[in-house]
Amino acid sequence: MKKMVVWLALLLMAVLLTPALAKAPVKVDVYASQIYVPVGSNVKVYVKVQAVGGEVSGQLMVKIRKDIIVLPDQDYVSFTKYINLAPNQVETVYMGTFVAKDKTTDDPWAVGSVREYFPEVYFNGQRIDPFAGINPSNPSDRPFVKTY
Numbered sequence: 001m002k003k004m005v006v007w008l009a010l011l012l013m014a015v016l017l018t019p020a021l022a023k024a025p026v027k028v029d030v031y032a033s034q035i036y037v038p039v040g041s042n043v044k045v046y047v048k049v050q051a052v053g054g055e056v057s058g059q060l061m062v063k064i065r066k067d068i069i070v071l072p073d074q075d076y077v078s079f080t081k082y083i084n085l086a087p088n089q090v091e092t093v094y095m096g097t098f099v100a101k102d103k104t105t106d107d108p109w110a111v112g113s114v115r116e117y118f119p120e121v122y123f124n125g126q127r128i129d130p131f132a133g134i135n136p137s138n139p140s141d142r143p144f145v146k147t148y
């Protein structure tokens with residue numbers, strides 16, 4: 001019998017401004033995804049980046065965390081890539097793949113269960129979300145992976 005391996009992608013997008021243009025070292029305008037996958041799926045994580053105003057280089061990092069109901073959230077995996085973008089260059093960077101092992105639930109009484117996997121994005125050590133128009137601490141607003 002053939003076994004199907006499900007590959008799904010969480011795509012995050014960021015615009016990186018050169019230090020000369022930005023008041024803060026990096027400004028971000030991000031559109032992100034919310035996806036639902038079968039338990040145990042491999043989820044590929046991509047970040048689409050664009051350099052605006054000049055060359056941008058540095059370390060891009062995505063941390064995948066588990067949102068734990070009631071109890072403190074947990075780090076799950078993190079991926080790091082060094083990027084070097086020419087002015088206006090757009091690149092979709094494959095960061096890595098994680099396994100969405102836990103069955104997630106929206107039940108607010110399921111203390112200790114996983115509500116969702118969610119990403120945090122960093123550039124040169126600086127957190128570059130909140131994403132435009134998105135509250136990163138709101139579980140239904142931010143990008144997430146939920147399982148069924």
Ligand SMILES: [Ca+2]
Nearest residue numbers: 067068069073
């Ligand atoms: Ca939580």
